[in-house]
Amino acid sequence: MAILVPSILSADFTKLGAEVAAAASAGADRIQVDVMDGHFVPNISIGSLGVAAVRRATNLPIEAHLMITDPARYVDDFLRAGADIIIIHWETVEDPHELLAYIRKNGKKAGLAISPDTPVAAFSDLLLAADMFLVMTVHPGFGGQELIPETLGKVTKLRSMLNANAVLADIEVDGGISALTAPVAIAAGANVLVAGSAVYSHPDGAAAGMKHLRAACG
Numbered sequence: 001m002a003i004l005v006p007s008i009l010s011a012d013f014t015k016l017g018a019e020v021a022a023a024a025s026a027g028a029d030r031i032q033v034d035v036m037d038g039h040f041v042p043n044i045s046i047g048s049l050g051v052a053a054v055r056r057a058t059n060l061p062i063e064a065h066l067m068i069t070d071p072a073r074y075v076d077d078f079l080r081a082g083a084d085i086i087i088i089h090w091e092t093v094e095d096p097h098e099l100l101a102y103i104r105k106n107g108k109k110a111g112l113a114i115s116p117d118t119p120v121a122a123f124s125d126l127l128l129a130a131d132m133f134l135v136m137t138v139h140p141g142f143g144g145q146e147l148i149p150e151t152l153g154k155v156t157k158l159r160s161m162l163n164a165n166a167v168l169a170d171i172e173v174d175g176g177i178s179a180l181t182a183p184v185a186i187a188a189g190a191n192v193l194v195a196g197s198a199v200y201s202h203p204d205g206a207a208a209g210m211k212h213l214r215a216a217c218g
């Protein structure tokens with residue numbers, strides 16, 4: 001069954017705790033905090049304080065998605081804040097092996113992300129270095145964007161790369177995931193789905209958004 005991960009990027013920050021609890025009670029498997037520094041992506045969001053706040057609001061595993069330059073400089077802050085999975089972007093480090101190993105050495109799961117313009121071949125010598133591979137289905141930086149269909153071919157290619165090497169890693173997609181696109185992303189080979197606006201901008205609230213998304217995933 002797909003792992004569903006609401007992203008708080010689209011949540012109502014005036015009631016973040018309640019927003020996290022609503023998604024958790026409606027069946028979220030994890031919570032994702034989108035960390036943006038205004039350098040790697042053209043937007044500034046929240047840092048390790050956001051992870052610490054979400055940590056106080058739920059016992060679910062927390063993903064810290066580091067859309068930041070020089071993630072090695074800040075990784076300890078996110079470890080201390082309580083992240084369970086730390087996702088770094090391939091585009092932001094010279095060689096991801098070292099930082100991914102450091103995250104694992106600290107008992108957490110290591111995630112590696114690529115943006116839409118980065119070929120999936122970027123993962124080819126890293127298949128054993130991460131626990132989860134994130135194929136961004138939008139250009140990182142903002143919620144509420146449309147899924148870029150061409151990115152799903154990368155998911156399928158990655159799934160065959162993992163299978164060919166007998167690697168049991170998760171493939172996550174993030175960006176434009178909704179009740180409409182979720183089944184297509186799963187069919188392409190993704191098993192972890194991040195959704196921000198489909199959950200938190202749902203007209204009937206986060207719990208309804210979560211339930212609608214889960215129903216669409218079968």
Ligand code: DX5
Nearest residue numbers: 140141143144175176196197
């Ligand atoms: C982009 C962010 C978003 C967010 C989900 O940088 O990573 O993808 O998590 O946004 P939606 O689900 O609204 O596209």
